[in-house]
Amino acid sequence: xxxxxxxxxxxxxxxxxxxxxxxxxxxxxxxxxxxxxxxxxxxxxxxxxxxxxxxxxxxxxxxxxxxxxxxxxxxxxxxxxxxxxxxxxxxxxxxxxxxxxxxxxxxxxxxxxxxxxxxxxxxxxxxxxxxxxxxxxxxxxxxxxxxxxxxxxxxxxxxxxxxxxxxxxxxxxxxxxxxxxxxxxxxxxxxxxxxxxxxxxxxxxxxx
Amino acid sequence: xxxxxxxxxxxxxxxxxxxxxxxxxxxxxxxxxxxxxxxxxxxxxxxxxxxxxxxxxxxxxxxxxxxxxxxxxxxxxxxxxxxxxxxxxxxxxxxxxxxxxxxxxxxxxxxxxxxxxxxxxxxxxxxxxxxxxxxxxxxxxxxxxxxxxxxxxxxxxxxxxxxxxxxxxxxxxxxxxxxxxxxxxxxxxxxxxxxxxxxxxxxxxxxx
Numbered sequence: 001x002x003x004x005x006x007x008x009x010x011x012x013x014x015x016x017x018x019x020x021x022x023x024x025x026x027x028x029x030x031x032x033x034x035x036x037x038x039x040x041x042x043x044x045x046x047x048x049x050x051x052x053x054x055x056x057x058x059x060x061x062x063x064x065x066x067x068x069x070x071x072x073x074x075x076x077x078x079x080x081x082x083x084x085x086x087x088x089x090x091x092x093x094x095x096x097x098x099x100x101x102x103x104x105x106x107x108x109x110x111x112x113x114x115x116x117x118x119x120x121x122x123x124x125x126x127x128x129x130x131x132x133x134x135x136x137x138x139x140x141x142x143x144x145x146x147x148x149x150x151x152x153x154x155x156x157x158x159x160x161x162x163x164x165x166x167x168x169x170x171x172x173x174x175x176x177x178x179x180x181x182x183x184x185x186x187x188x189x190x191x192x193x194x195x196x197x198x199x200x201x202x203x204x205x206x207x208x
Numbered sequence: 209x210x211x212x213x214x215x216x217x218x219x220x221x222x223x224x225x226x227x228x229x230x231x232x233x234x235x236x237x238x239x240x241x242x243x244x245x246x247x248x249x250x251x252x253x254x255x256x257x258x259x260x261x262x263x264x265x266x267x268x269x270x271x272x273x274x275x276x277x278x279x280x281x282x283x284x285x286x287x288x289x290x291x292x293x294x295x296x297x298x299x300x301x302x303x304x305x306x307x308x309x310x311x312x313x314x315x316x317x318x319x320x321x322x323x324x325x326x327x328x329x330x331x332x333x334x335x336x337x338x339x340x341x342x343x344x345x346x347x348x349x350x351x352x353x354x355x356x357x358x359x360x361x362x363x364x365x366x367x368x369x370x371x372x373x374x375x376x377x378x379x380x381x382x383x384x385x386x387x388x389x390x391x392x393x394x395x396x397x398x399x400x401x402x403x404x405x406x407x408x409x410x411x412x413x414x415x416x
Contacts, residue, residue, distance in 0.1 A: 008216065010410055014403035015387075041389040078409040085405075092304040099300055100385075101402045108405060147408060171412045173404055177308075179223075181249040187411035191404045194309045195222035196381055196397050197293075197316060200355060201286040202218055203395035204379045 005053050012050055013073055015040065020070040021105065032063035079107030083146040085173075086139070088160055090115040090123075090130045093175050094151035098125045112139055140167040147171035147187075154178045213261050220258055221281055223248065228278040229313065240271035287315030291354040293381075294347070296368055298323040298331075298338045301383050302359035306333045320347055348375040355379040355395075362386045 037044040074080050087094055090113055103110045114133040121132050148169045152160050157176040171187040174180040180188050245252040282288050295302055298321055311318045322341040329340050356377045360368050365384040379395040382388040388396050
């Protein structure tokens, strides 16, 4: 697993993971690259190429052992580490993300939600209580979450990120519609929902 | 613009578009690739390479004309077409997407929101009324939206997509946590929020 894997392969791994989870939940124990390719709507050779990056988990004439492949991809993505997360910003986006994300089945645990709005503090979202942002420092010191999901307004993002970095957070999932630039030792994944609309627009043109 | 452009360049164009929009809004008329690269946290050579795919819009010693580059990227992405969209599913995800997406400033128009829940029908989200899904057929026949944003449950996605394809919709933005496979003449962009969490997890491992 020492070989450097390309970003585009890494980007596809969560998708493999999702499909393999579905297969496991349906009780399917093994699958050929042809069957997997039909389900995932990619070519079988793409699948073989992608999975070969990690030494390949398939066997000629047998296909892939679903459970084994699932657990190997989980390891590659770090889903076996049990990373914990806090979410900052209990507005629409934060609420939706907290409610729609299968944290536990993806190997994560959402341990705290924070906001500054007194109307939100004390309410529960998906079983997790919204706490006062003023308490986040002591919470982080105590529970040492590995990542912070930031669903705060664009104007607040840099101040919040800097503050949390000061408390020792080194990984951010950023929904704030602005890129969060990262120092060397900070991991950042920026999510821009409206980019997907622009990509669809480009695909419409391609189809015309 | 006839040359085939790689998917990874296309994937980065919405980001250029966002940054250029911000620059325009700040009244900045031109920018060097060095300045742009610092703002966007990518290398200047990456920027030059990406924009060269489209013939390059920069001039030696001058940099890029922000407004010109902005409008050229808009054209490449089809943002100058005034594409209209309907949104199906006014739950958390639909509501968040409708409220947080800058449709108009990205060249789109959200013209209708549909749901089957009587508690949601008749309410407004971001100035657009939620209508009864039973009326979508006549709405589409009348207003001919170019795309449908699907924020319905995973179990409903295939039936809804098939129905809308029957009414003439050929482009889908799919938030349903399952891949929507597409026939040749249908454009699909699948969005999976929890994939971003898995990608961040991988980045944490890389930083360790």
